[in-house]
Amino acid sequence: MSALPPGALNGLKVLDLTRVLAGPTCTQMLGDLGAEVIKIERPGAGDDTRGFAPPYVPNTRESAYFVGVNRNKKSVTLDIAKPEGQAVIHKLLGECDILVENFKVGALAKYGLGWGELKDKYPRLIYCSITGFGQTGPYAPRPGYDALIQAMGGVMSITGEIEGEPQKVGVPVADLFSGLYGCIGILAAVNHRHATGQGQRIDIGMLDTSVAWLANQASNFIATGENPKRLGNQHPNIVPYQVFPTQDGYIVLSVGNDPTFERFCKLTGQEALLQDERFATNAARVGNRQLVTDTLTPVMKSRTTKDWVAALEAAKIGCGPINTLKDVFADPQVQARGVIVEMDHASGERVQVIANPVRLSATPPSYRSAAPVLGQHTEEVLAGLGMGAAEIAKLRADGIA
Numbered sequence: 001m002s003a004l005p006p007g008a009l010n011g012l013k014v015l016d017l018t019r020v021l022a023g024p025t026c027t028q029m030l031g032d033l034g035a036e037v038i039k040i041e042r043p044g045a046g047d048d049t050r051g052f053a054p055p056y057v058p059n060t061r062e063s064a065y066f067v068g069v070n071r072n073k074k075s076v077t078l079d080i081a082k083p084e085g086q087a088v089i090h091k092l093l094g095e096c097d098i099l100v101e102n103f104k105v106g107a108l109a110k111y112g113l114g115w116g117e118l119k120d121k122y123p124r125l126i127y128c129s130i131t132g133f134g135q136t137g138p139y140a141p142r143p144g145y146d147a148l149i150q151a152m153g154g155v156m157s158i159t160g161e162i163e164g165e166p167q168k169v170g171v172p173v174a175d176l177f178s179g180l181y182g183c184i185g186i187l188a189a190v191n192h193r194h195a196t197g198q199g200q201r202i203d204i205g206m207l208d209t210s211v212a213w214l215a216n217q218a219s220n221f222i223a224t225g226e227n228p229k230r231l232g233n234q235h236p237n238i239v240p241y242q243v244f245p246t247q248d249g250y251i252v253l254s255v256g257n258d259p260t261f262e263r264f265c266k267l268t269g270q271e272a273l274l275q276d277e278r279f280a281t282n283a284a285r286v287g288n289r290q291l292v293t294d295t296l297t298p299v300m301k302s303r304t305t306k307d308w309v310a311a312l313e314a315a316k317i318g319c320g321p322i323n324t325l326k327d328v329f330a331d332p333q334v335q336a337r338g339v340i341v342e343m344d345h346a347s348g349e350r351v352q353v354i355a356n357p358v359r360l361s362a363t364p365p366s367y368r369s370a371a372p373v374l375g376q377h378t379e380e381v382l383a384g385l386g387m388g389a390a391e392i393a394k395l396r397a398d399g400i401a
Helices: 022-032 064-068 083-093 146-152 173-196 206-212 215-224 258-268 271-275 282-287 289-300 305-314 325-330 332-336 378-384 389-397
Strands: 013-017 036-041 073-077 098-101 126-131 201-205 241-245 250-254 318-321 340-344 350-354
Touching: 013 022, 013 083, 022 036, 022 073, 022 098, 022 126, 022 173, 064 350, 073 378, 098 173, 126 173, 146 173, 146 206, 173 201, 173 206, 201 206, 241 289, 250 289, 250 305, 258 271, 258 282, 258 305, 282 289, 305 318, 325 332, 378 389
Parallel strands: 013 036, 013 098, 036 073, 098 126, 126 201
Antiparallel strands: 241 250, 250 318, 340 350
8 A cells, every 4th residue: 555645634533523614624624734534424415515506516416615625535424413323423533633513502512522521531632613603602602604704703894895885705704714723723732732642622713713814904993993994995004005997907006115105106207206295105195095096096097907017016016917717727826836736536527626725845735535425435434443334234224324
């Protein structure tokens, strides 16, 4: 048998009781880094995202959504609401290092699978829970959904046009950040266990993480007590750092400091602005935001986006076109970084997935198996627990597996 490819988490085994996006994002990252991930799914139904289609992966009936966040996992169908299913989970826990779940608070305790029920029996277990509002507080029992968390976490209030309605981000960032914060917590817990031999509980609340990544906007509020206003595509602390119309479209101009603004003015023939106190410093430009925008808009409209990108890049001034996804995947930088990976799928088709962006020199992410079809590894995993064919067949017949 060939050796496993190098992986930072080789040898770790993850019991994955997650579905949809936040949890699967966390466990896919662990799988990419070498961990063995066993995904438990409902018999006959599976992860909700198997039904989030169309679109389907070409020439299959597999949801593109599911395939995108479930590679490097083994699918085992198991009804954990039944005692027989719970017994199998306990057999798996005897071999697993990490459990990741995103059930509502208290749901797994009903099956004897909550942290309180498991921590003494499996003292080395790292148990990560990802929920909408965390395990404590008045909102803990509530379900969490990405758009709901974006609304309650504040990001929608600062996203959108100045006079428009609040806007959510175009991808489910509350889910994604929660999954990644969960992975960070797990990695810290793994290191702690190396030192002490003890597992621990990781409590990830989507609302907590959403507040955490408000970043400079949260810091601005704490410093002033004033709610940040929506600025469309402008930056709250830097001007000009925004979208401008060009002769044939739009461009993002990112002038991050005063020396860059000086280069910009010399490039565009606007040297006179450097002698105007309303433009001379970033603080002045922030205070005169609309004047700066109105002054530079006709300048930016004088050339095409392509011409501006070439000229600005040559002057080492931050800029970029506003790409469609078709443009993104055709971009030479994106292609050079190999962001699309092809994998063999159980359907017999080759599927394309987005590469893991973490580039490790010694233990790079690996792409061992595409997202599984429902229950693809049930027999393999159960047999690995010492269960015979007749026992597995009975679980199947009883609707447990």
